[in-house]
Amino acid sequence: MDYQYREIEQRWQKFWAANQTYRASNQSSKPKYYVLDMFPYPSGAGLHVGHPLGYIASDIFSRYKRLKGFNVLHPMGYDSFGLPAEQYAIQTGQHPAITTEANINRYREQLDNLGFSFDWSREVRTSDPDYYRWTQWIFMQLFNSWYNVSTDKAESVTQLMAHFSAKGSAGIKAVSDEDVLSFTADEWNALTEEQQQTELLKYRLAYLKESTVNWCPALGTVLANDEVKDGFSERGGHPVVQKKMMQWSMRITAYAERLLQGLESIDWPEPLKEMQRNWIGKSVGASVKFEVESLKDFIEVFTTRVDTIFGASFLVLAPEHEWVTQLATPEQEKEVKAYIEQTQKKSELDRMADTKTVSGAFTGAYAVHPFTGNPVPIWIADYVLAGYGTGAVMGVPSGDQRDWLFAKHFDLPIVPISDAQKDLDQQADPTKEGRYINSDFINGLNYQDAVNALIFKLEQKGQGKAKVNYRLRDAIFGRQRYWGEPVPVYFKNGLPYLIDEKELPLLLPEVDKYLPTESGEPPLGRATDWKYQQQYEYELSTMPGWAGSSWYWYRYMDAQNQGVFASKEAIAYWKDVDLYIGGSEHATGHLLYSRFWNKFLKDLGVVEVEEPFKKLINQGMIQGRSNFVYRLIDEEGRGTNTFVSYGLKDQYKTVAIHVDVNIVEQDILDLEKFKTFRPDFAHAEFILENGKYICGHEVEKMSKSKFNVVNPDDMVERYGADTLRLYEMFLGPLEQSKPWNTNGIEGVFKFLRKFWRLFHDEQLNFVVSEEAPSKAELKSLHKIIKKVEEDIDRFSFNTSVSSFMICVNELTDLKCTKRQILEPLTIVLSAYAPHITEELWSLLGHQPGSISYAAYPIFNPDHLVEDEFAYPVSVNGKMRMNLNLPLSLDLADIEAAVLANEDVQRYLEGKTPKKVIVVKGRIVNLVV
């Protein structure tokens, strides 16, 4: 029988499902291996051909690891809370749960079509109450915890309260809000319940606070920093404004240093680590206090270059700085107010775009330089950001280009501070080389000594200290939306309290509409009879999209557990994710939050590891490849019914129109299908070249409107899942982005047919011989065993596919029909093309389904040893020739043989080589 891929694939997919072939056990004598894909948001559009790329790679890896004797956990689920389902619900009134369910079913069908070895018994859905009760549970733990700097971990708020009532706030070093109080035990105990709770809120890792948030009016919700790109929402591209609001936040900043340090221990792509480093944005420097006599207070600045302090000729505050209005002298008040107004008018975007023009205003006030005692003028300018550091900087024009520009513009002094600085009339020179000048007690010192001396003196005077600053901000956690996890909190006297753990899950209530209420409350405000213990208001915002995805890999370990998010035993067994595959777009969102929650859970003692994802691979994006037809336009510029082929289009007036890529093959248009593509094309006429209509093409994002979406189902229908799997890998390196192009898929399809034919005679009857294999056959087999092992280890799946093709071509040439060759080859290929190999495996007489756990054939290097080697020999690296010599000779004999060779003699021109270059036991070059 010929290769009937549809029948074969459907049969085995059914078999695997019915027999739960890929069900993983939490107990095994085998070593564990956990392969995880970033779970998808089930959108209404279904999967396109780019989505499965990572899933195919992880599936190959999982299958390979199973063959290698590992107990593999390879689960899949859905990140099923999210905006599109809610927006659809707003438009249609249909409950998001219903659309989500329908989308999931569609996704599942498409995934099943591709023959993945997922353990579906562990499926999770973040919108499932059985799942989100544990998301809520984790939130409760965060609410109940504070970050103890002394022990460098999260600890229980209950213990913190005990400490407060026994010893007061003394001895507590915490990551907390800035406005925490100092108090004795007695003072604490005298506080009312409300006062205590208010104070504790400043310590909790999940806390409620009035803060400036990114408010997106179009979406009616706040967004986290990573959900905002250039002043617009990442989803939908709506404008985002800054607004003060009472909001739930996560104290991720407590973990900044651990999140940074942890990157050193994990095997992730460097660009991605770099993105996280930048996002955390650690800078080491000092904070320095400048006294302001008029205020009888200090302005604190942060600097990474405290060594330049003697060059500080002015201070600059952000226009939003809280002291600006008090500082402004009566003479300067007008100017300052005008400047503040001017900056307020500028949108975030304008401010970012306009970084060239220097602007600012003098407040009229002066600060005192901590060392020289000289007056330092205080300015305001919008190049200083309120949200970073202290919102104030010292201006050192000789060492910082922005300060230099500012000084030039406003004619402030530029004081050189190092003998190595040059061209200060042209630009700032931030060099750390040289010795200090004009710098009092650090004159003549080098950089490091100067910094040490300055910090020492500052600390002595109480006017500064070494300080580390992070760019990372606490993450806003509340969303004014319906389709998310309810926050398990109720309010009493305006203060938040956790609901009883026994009440979990706190179910999402039914509402009549999915819009905010008339009074501007989130959609949950519409729920009737929704009160805690019939009297207390629940929190009305829901959790953000990243809540459910920040711990889901643990739920897979023990997905059915009703008593705990995952049992201690399951967590102890699976520990962490060995391989995580997904897109790099989650670098500063999901991947950072997950690491944060994981570290918190580690502090809590409920998980075992500090870092959840040991190795991470970013699969590249698959872009669309759009095709175009060129429609002739008449004098009035209207489209006619005639279409010109790509090569001839320049001779006519045409307009390019997207054409469905599914009716184009090798850029050649299927004319009949085109006529049915759109009704007005029914009577289309064509101007052809060489009898064909050639389409133009362009790489664009894959989207419906561009008619360049390729559905994996269509590919499976036409070529089979095995071909699609191999082809997606063959397309190029996994981590590289590339346009989808169906042009080469035939080659992969041909390969599978050839492979199938190896097992069949000319009448297409299944037949294998029991004869002993030949040397050449064994060589071919062992080459592929080795190659695939090496390739998989370095995630080079594309070269494996090429090697399979070479192997099958060799065996076809050898007319190999031997079981001892074909059987191991089938095992090796089964990771890539599971269906065809499963079919052949069972035709070979094995138990159905058993190939997935067959032993990977053992590579024997002896089979690759050659008796003869084609020596590439060159003289002076110039000429090259191949000499076939037996390998059994020793080096001296080989040298003699090489020298005796006629061609070599000719090129040596009678000279004797001065040097003989030997590489890996082979002579490769003679130097005359």
Place this chain on the structure above:
RNA sequence: GCCUGGGUGGUGGAACUGGUAGACACGCAGGACUUAAAAUCCUGUUCGCCUUAAAGCGAGUGCGGGUUCGAUUCCCGCCCCAGGUACCA
């Protein structure tokens, strides 16, 4: 600007620690089989020169240098592309 990748035939891409550049596949050209088509198979395919042919010669991995017997690979300088990021003090 800075950070991180990358630049190889008509195309996708190989070449793992410096050792025969262009594997494998697509496409293209030619051929075999067939009444024909599909399918399959074979040959050629970096560019240039030379030759009836076999063969041979020269150039060649973004550009310019360098190290080396030998460089797609290492070093220096530059150009271009992609992703990230930014008045972050």
